[in-house]
Amino acid sequence: MDEPPLPPAPPLETCYRHPEERTAVHCTRCGRPICPACMVPAPVGHHCQTCVEEARREFRRGGLRVGARGLSATRVLLGAVVAMFLLEVALGGPGSFAGGSARTLVDLGALVPVLVATGQWWRLLTAMFLHAGFLHLALNAYALWLFGTLVEGTYGRWRFLAIYLVSGFLGSVASYAFGGLDVATLTSVGVGASGAIVGLLGAFIAYNYRRRHHAIAWANLRWALTIILINVVFGLTFPGVDNKAHLGGLLAGMAAGSLADGVGPARSRPLTRVLGFAGLVALGVALAAWRTAVIRTRLAAL
Known part of the structure; x- marks a missing residue:
């Protein structure tokens, strides 16, 4: 008895920053496809460069820095x-x-x-x-x-x-x-x-x-x-x-x-x-x- 043919593998996406790079990995924060060059290790999976930069800006802003000027x-x-x-x-x-x-x-x-x-x-x-x-x-x-x-x-x-x-x-x-x-x-x-x-x-x-x-x-x-x-x-x-x-x-x-x-x-x-x-x-x-x-x-x- 012949086995049914396997479904075709899903096509690989391309990295959002490097369109020539195919990948099956996605940023666990925003879902963007990312290639190895763009992967930043995260507590779960990997983050993309854009999300990492956004996180850095958030930490630099702090959102809480009152009275930042003047004597430390x-x-x-x-x-x-x-x-x-x-x-x-x-x-x-x-x-x-x-x-x-x-x-x-x-x-x-x-x-x-x-x-x-x-x-x-x-x-x-x-x-x-x-x-x-x-x-x-x-x-x-x-x-x-x-x-x-x-x-x-x-x-x-x-x-x-x-x-x-x-x-x-x-x-x-x-x-x-x-x-x-x-x-x-x-x-x-x-x-x-x-x-x-x-x-x-x-x-x-x-x-x-x-x-x-x-x-x-x-x-x-x-x-x-x-x-x-x-x-x-x-x-x-x-x-x-x-x-x-x-x-x-x-x-x-x-x-x-x-x-x-x-x-x-x-x-x-x-x-x-x-x-x-x-x-x-x-x-x-x-x-x-x-x-x-x-x-x-x-x-x-x-």
Whole structure:
């Protein structure tokens, strides 16, 4: 018995940019036929050159860059942490250059849980501008320059500042609220901008995750997640790293970044943004108040 003839193969299309090149591959974003020379790897399949250029223009525009002209907020923050370090050295003496003077750091606003519990809540903010020695400052200053430039260029100056401060505050709150109740922990001295800086990375992740269908955003996500993995390994390997502050800052940055990018209908986004940031601050205040009550009860029992 003879088998029926097979249907003819569908004719190959030609590349939209190179008509002489036949292809069966299409851009997974717009559907244009593309030849190997025009294929750009994407999370799923390939994108054409036109879609990649459109994605690049979208990222350059950002859509959120308010107050792009004028003094960079990243540079202002860098100047602030450097100025505070110079003040630390001036007050603590030359020996504080390498490792920091605990007394000087406490006087300038370091995070000491037992002092926060006695009413010195401002330490949850001031600690992010202090550093324990030049190496600590140098590492955080480099990270602030790297991530600050990216996030400020994406969100604009004022939203970047809001993300940074809220992330730093909630990073300090996480360190304070979820630390131990032993005497050593309650009297420990905590400083550093790392909670706020990791928050910037969280905001960068939130922004690119929303646009993950673009090849550029997908590459940004992989890079950011690699940085987080390195930080996790670093935090688990070396003692003295405040992983609670890092995790709190990261989660706060992701939430703040999503709010700054825009949540809900476009018409209601300004109000949603203000209420959302206020809610994050209120969450931090509530956690700090709860922890303060716990610590005071603990101290009363000693």
